[in-house]
Amino acid sequence: MALFQLSTSDDTSLSPADLREENRRLRKICQALMSRVESDSGADGAPYAAFERSVLLAEQVRERTDALHRALDELGQANTRLLAAKAEAEAANLSKTKFLAAVSHDLLQPLNAARLFASALETHALPDASQALVGHIGRSLKDVEGLLGTLVDISRLDAGVLHVDKAPFSVSTLLDALAEEYRQVAGVRGLALHYVPSSAVVESDLALLARVIRNFLSNAVRYTEQGRVLLGCRRRVEGVEIIVGDTGPGIAEQQREAIFLEFQRAPDAQRHHSRGLGLGLAIVDRISTMLEQPVTLASQPGRGALFSITVPYAEATAPPSVPDTARAPRLPEAAEDPLNGSVIWVIDDDLAIIEGMQALLGSWGCRVRAAATVSALEASSDGERPAVLLVDYHLGDHRETGLALATRLRRRYPGLAAVVITANHDAVLSRAAREAGMHCLLKPLKPMRLRMLLVSLLTQPLGAKD
Amino acid sequence: MTTYPANQGTVVVASRSLNAEHAVQALAQDLNHAHLGGVIFFCSAEYDLDRLAAALISAFPDVPVSGCTTAGEITPHGYDRGSIVAIGFDRRVFAIETALIGDLDQFALSDAQPLVDGLIERCRRQALAPVNEHSFALTLLDGLSSREEQVLATLDAALGRIPSFGGSAGDDNHLAHTHVYADGRFHSGAAVVVMINTGLPFEVFSTHHLIPLSHKLVVTEADRERRRVVELNGLPAASVYADLVGVSPNALAPGVFASHPLAVQLGGQHYVRSIQCVNDDGSLNFYCAVENGIVLTAMQPAPLLDDLNRMLQGVTARLGQPSLMIGCDCFLRRMELEAVEHLEQASTLLRQSRVVGFNTYGEQHHGMHVNQTFTGVAFGTLPTFDE
Numbered sequence: 001m002a003l004f005q006l007s008t009s010d011d012t013s014l015s016p017a018d019l020r021e022e023n024r025r026l027r028k029i030c031q032a033l034m035s036r037v038e039s040d041s042g043a044d045g046a047p048y049a050a051f052e053r054s055v056l057l058a059e060q061v062r063e064r065t066d067a068l069h070r071a072l073d074e075l076g077q078a079n080t081r082l083l084a085a086k087a088e089a090e091a092a093n094l095s096k097t098k099f100l101a102a103v104s105h106d107l108l109q110p111l112n113a114a115r116l117f118a119s120a121l122e123t124h125a126l127p128d129a130s131q132a133l134v135g136h137i138g139r140s141l142k143d144v145e146g147l148l149g150t151l152v153d154i155s156r157l158d159a160g161v162l163h164v165d166k167a168p169f170s171v172s173t174l175l176d177a178l179a180e181e182y183r184q185v186a187g188v189r190g191l192a193l194h195y196v197p198s199s200a201v202v203e204s205d206l207a208l209l210a211r212v213i214r215n216f217l218s219n220a221v222r223y224t225e226q227g228r229v230l231l232g233c234r235r236r237v238e239g240v241e242i243i244v245g246d247t248g249p250g251i252a253e254q255q256r257e258a259i260f261l262e263f264q265r266a267p268d269a270q271r272h273h274s275r276g277l278g279l280g281l282a283i284v285d286r287i288s289t290m291l292e293q294p295v296t297l298a299s300q301p302g303r304g305a306l307f308s309i310t311v312p313y314a315e316a317t318a319p320p321s322v323p324d325t326a327r328a329p330r331l332p333e334a335a336e337d338p339l340n341g342s343v344i345w346v347i348d349d350d351l352a353i354i355e356g357m358q359a360l361l362g363s364w365g366c367r368v369r370a371a372a373t374v375s376a377l378e379a380s381s382d383g384e385r386p387a388v389l390l391v392d393y394h395l396g397d398h399r400e401t402g403l404a405l406a407t408r409l410r411r412r413y414p415g416l417a418a419v420v421i422t423a424n425h426d427a428v429l430s431r432a433a434r435e436a437g438m439h440c441l442l443k444p445l446k447p448m449r450l451r452m453l454l455v456s457l458l459t460q461p462l463g464a465k466d
Numbered sequence: 467m468t469t470y471p472a473n474q475g476t477v478v479v480a481s482r483s484l485n486a487e488h489a490v491q492a493l494a495q496d497l498n499h500a501h502l503g504g505v506i507f508f509c510s511a512e513y514d515l516d517r518l519a520a521a522l523i524s525a526f527p528d529v530p531v532s533g534c535t536t537a538g539e540i541t542p543h544g545y546d547r548g549s550i551v552a553i554g555f556d557r558r559v560f561a562i563e564t565a566l567i568g569d570l571d572q573f574a575l576s577d578a579q580p581l582v583d584g585l586i587e588r589c590r591r592q593a594l595a596p597v598n599e600h601s602f603a604l605t606l607l608d609g610l611s612s613r614e615e616q617v618l619a620t621l622d623a624a625l626g627r628i629p630s631f632g633g634s635a636g637d638d639n640h641l642a643h644t645h646v647y648a649d650g651r652f653h654s655g656a657a658v659v660v661m662i663n664t665g666l667p668f669e670v671f672s673t674h675h676l677i678p679l680s681h682k683l684v685v686t687e688a689d690r691e692r693r694r695v696v697e698l699n700g701l702p703a704a705s706v707y708a709d710l711v712g713v714s715p716n717a718l719a720p721g722v723f724a725s726h727p728l729a730v731q732l733g734g735q736h737y738v739r740s741i742q743c744v745n746d747d748g749s750l751n752f753y754c755a756v757e758n759g760i761v762l763t764a765m766q767p768a769p770l771l772d773d774l775n776r777m778l779q780g781v782t783a784r785l786g787q788p789s790l791m792i793g794c795d796c797f798l799r800r801m802e803l804e805a806v807e808h809l810e811q812a813s814t815l816l817r818q819s820r821v822v823g824f825n826t827y828g829e830q831h832h833g834m835h836v837n838q839t840f841t842g843v844a845f846g847t848l849p850t851f852d853e
Contacts, residue, residue, distance in 0.1 A: 024700065025686075025699055025700030025701065028686045028697070028699075028700035029684045029686055029699060029700055031686070032684055032685060032686040032687070032758050032759040033684060033759050033761075034759075036757065036758060036760060046690055046755075046757060047612065047613070047614075047615040047616060047693075047757075048615070048690065048755040048757035048760065049757070050615040050616045050618075050619040051615040051737075051754065051834060051835055053619055054618065054619045054622060054832070054833040054835075055732045055733060055735070055737065055834055056732065056733060057622070058831075058832045058834055059733040061832070
């Protein structure tokens, strides 16, 4: 090939002079190339060397930029896929949570009515066999209610709609009532409940903390075959440690984390015929995180377990200001039952609830006036003054809230005690009721809770709560 | 008073009046605007440069103005000569900062770094877009200086990841007086660096239409200071080159150089080294650095319009219809277009893609001094722009 175009003619036809000339030029080319190859292109700063360096640098930059872009593209694609997967998972989770919340909420209403009817039926004079059956129905409904309540709680916790409402209160207002309640439950299982009262004042969310202790106590009673259950407090520097201990089988080291996950139950739970869903400690864990109040577990397998939650002391200056709805008032003697003959107004837009309340309150000797609206109620009450108003918070989409209605009625009937009933477990609502000087009960309505509240409202002088 | 397209931020105006005052008046009328943030212009070397400078100072007293003389202008109408074309930048879309390198001979990295840092810092203060991802540098160099390679390599090192491109000033092929303009004055032996920071999408590009042949020439004697090749393949350079292209040595002229370029091959790419002129002693002067022992490859042009069209279409595919392109177009390309009478068609292509710029004595791309290319920047448009 005509690489250098030195000569176009055949070698054989070249004269010695031509060959000498070609030889000279080849030597010259060789020399130039060698000097170029051997030149130190770095140091002398020659213009061509600078150009050469720029080219090589640009080449490297281009390659690295390409590699970088490829890596970025891949990262971007991976990121897009991850985001899509995350969005999908979140959507699925949200729809699951919403579904659970909606179903649980819808089930609560008819269950509420069924509970009221069953309670009312228990007060009727029935043959013993029927009475026992009614008792079974009542307990079964109570179990369903407990399970549903758990589902509502966990779905609400997961949906992030529960808000913490901390206030100072005396720890005994909570524990006295729980001790009373679980002493009976434990007694049925042949266990002794040992309760050590405390006078400490703590700051927490009463309802959420009650849920935690209740779950501790339920587990203790459920899993302990024999011995006793302990409920008490230890004063620590950082707060009051509320303790629930038992003499049950204990929890093995390797299971101590797992039991706080959803749907995890003790391996031999089946043996205890427990009707739990395995959500109790999962709820405890979520609430503990929300409250920022730590839960601890100590256990010796075969000897027992000890669950506790540590709650900070209330500021010394802040007096307990929460109405003592949780306190179990001593039930008065039948003769002086304050419910007897007292006028109770019920406003609810659900006919089944109205009928159930009429049956239940009527069985307690109350004079019940129940209707869907105030005007219907007043029309049927012959100018009689009500002592207590029970009003559903959600009275339908286009009506005022039960809270607004109660406020309105309390202006017309000064001293009227009002209880707002709601299936909405938002702390916001119970706080609003409290601030308005009213009480708040959550659905499903527990007949005993309602009765205790009514007794406490009716035994206090009128206006004391305002 | 002009309205700047809100999503583009530039206005272009050209004047063919060779009277400096009249020409600048025409520019000012269209460019002056409450939000004018900077002006870049390209002008024929025929202007009385002192009068032009004075007129520019009084017409644009408050904004940075930079520019250079040309070997032909590219205006909104296409290729032109004996004119001045200017771009006005809206400061709401562009941050424009300029710096003058007054003495190319003394420019070292220790000068380059503070110069570039200053430009970046001043752009950053205008807070339009992150400087590193949204800026480029435009370099305008005195095209008859032999220091272009070193200055560019130094500047590129200081610029780091910020892309750069530019052109060497021309003087309508007289090879006598090329000038760059900054700080209210025309300078020779100098360079202007313009840092442009913008939220608009943009792309710095470079293209050429030349393909390699098999013939190789070895530079066997060179004068690097004067960019002069004395001998090729051990014989006087001009006669070897004339032999190669098949013309007699006294027929060698820019038209021949344009259609028979030589290039060096580096890293798999060919970089054209354009011949400037033939000397009486049979040596060849180049527009860029040469060195003893480099191997030159004979090149031949492929259809220029096809290459130009392909490049413009590629840019449009990536950025959308460009709102403006600034092009540094080697004057040898223009010469070739004129020789094959394709200048009008090329003008049409440039007009359609809104190219403004000038014919150079050399182009700069990422710190490389190259010849016979079309090198520049293309701006896209903003989807929306808040007033």
